[in-house]
Amino acid sequence: MRPISYSRAGDIAGAIATVSSDPTSDFLAGGTTEIDLLRQNVLLPRRLVDINDLPLTQIEDRPDGGLYIGALARMSDVAEAPMVRERFPMMAQALVLGASAQLRNMASMGGNMMQRTRCGYFRDGVSPCNKREPASGCSALDGFNRGHAVLGVSDHCIATHPSDVAVPLMALDARIHTEGPRGRRVYAIDDFFLQPGDTPHLEHPIEHGELVVGIEVPGMAPARTSMYLKVRDRESYEFALTSVAAVVPMADGVIGDVRLALGGVATKPWRARRAEEVLRGAPADRETFARAAREELAPARTTRLNAFKAELAQRTMVRVLETITATGSPS
Template identity: 75%
Template sequence: MRPITYSRATDAASAVATVSADPTSDFLAGGTTEVDLLRQNVLTPRRLVDINDLPLTGIEALPDGGLRIGALARMSEVAASPFVRERFPVISQALELGASAQLRHMASMGGNLLQRVRCSYFRDAESPCNKREPGTGCSAIEGFSRGHAVLGTSEHCIATHPSDVAVAFMALDARVHTQSPGGERVYPIDDFYLLPGDSPHREHPLEHGELITAIEVPAMPVARHSLYLKVRDRESYEFALASVAAALSIVDGTIADVRLALGGVATKPWRAMHAEDFLIGASAQRDNFAHAARVELAVARPTPMNAFKIELAQRTLVRALETLTGNGSPA
């Protein structure tokens, strides 16, 4: 048994100062990932700083129609917010599909964005894993890789990013607010997640001790007509094999605006920019949806075990768009 020092922070500045001064320390919020990894000896902090008393739980409608979510707001609270459900249904749906009810009541929004990969090689604390121990290798590349990524991979890591709501935030151009030892910072969501490249142990640009304080979603009329579609092995409490966050605006049969992001198939929440570029100005019909999906997945690099994800992601994207146009079913 490893001894762990525990303390409760009363304000963000002291929490940041305490953690940043000690490289063996970490923040503790809902604990739904942190505690699991502590038990598995994957994470080994010597100090935990409990931040649950910090005033970071707000769910605020901004004057311009945007949304600001405190980092300590619980997933269930955000999903149930009438403003979120009306203006950003894709966020509510992603949260409700992202975990069991018990976990949603405990898990914080900031912690959700920072949750670690579900790769079994990362979590067994013994297999070679470049995320856990840089330079040791990636066991998944030649091992069991059915649930792993086909987009954004490298020769050093193919682990899939697990968050559902991060996929919705990616589609909506969210920004992540933090407090660091040097002051406040704001990260566009696409910059907040790093591709593995040759340093898969760095998943975010955050420095040690930097604390997420809020997630801001800009006002976006297209988001009112949005959905999150998740395909998984079983219907309840399972991670995505493929998922799509989609928002769509059609004027006179032509796509005026579209936002797309993929989950379950990439090493980070994946903004489907190639598909979006193809669809803007195109007619809203299945052939165009299918072509856009093929364009987006053209750069996929599967293993023999997860090659099925390419077609699955394409079909999921098409179904999401057909559902938004009224020509398909979300189930």
């Protein structure tokens, strides 16, 4: 048994000072992922600093029609907030599909941004894993990798990013706010999640002791008819094989400033910029949708076991685009 010390932070500055002064310490929020990884000896902190008393639970309006969501706002509260459901329905859909009601009541929005991969080789604590132990190798490359990523992969890691709500946040160009030893920082969400490259153990650009304090969602009127679709092996709170978040404004049958992001197929929440380029200014028809989906998945790097994901992701994109351009976001 490993001894772990525990303290409860009373303010943001104190929490940051405690964690940043000790490289073996970590923040503890909802703990829905972190406690599992502690039990599995994947994470090995010697001190946990509980931040649940910090004043970071707000869901606030922004002047542009957007929102600012505190990092400790629970997933269930955000999913049920009328302003989220009305202005950003794909966020509410992703949150509900992301976990059971019990987990949503505990899991925090900031913790969701920081959650670790569900790759079995990372989580078993013993298999070679570059994400857990740099330069040890990647067992998934030649192992059981049916659920692994096909976009953003490298020779060092093909682990899939697990978050649902990060996918619509990626489509919405959200910004992640942090406080740390160097003060306040704001990251574009696409910069906040790093591709593995040759350093898969570095998942975010933040430093030790830097705390996610909020998520800023810019206002976007067309997002009122947005949609999130998740495809999985079973309906009972399974992780995505593929998912799509979409905002598709149109005028006279022509697609405007479309926003698309993918989940379940990449090493980070994946902005589908290649597909967006095909779709902007194009007619909203099945041929255009299929061409955009093919273009986005063209760089996919697959294995024998996960090659189906490239086709499945394309079909999911086409389905979302057809649904949203025909009927708007389903309730």
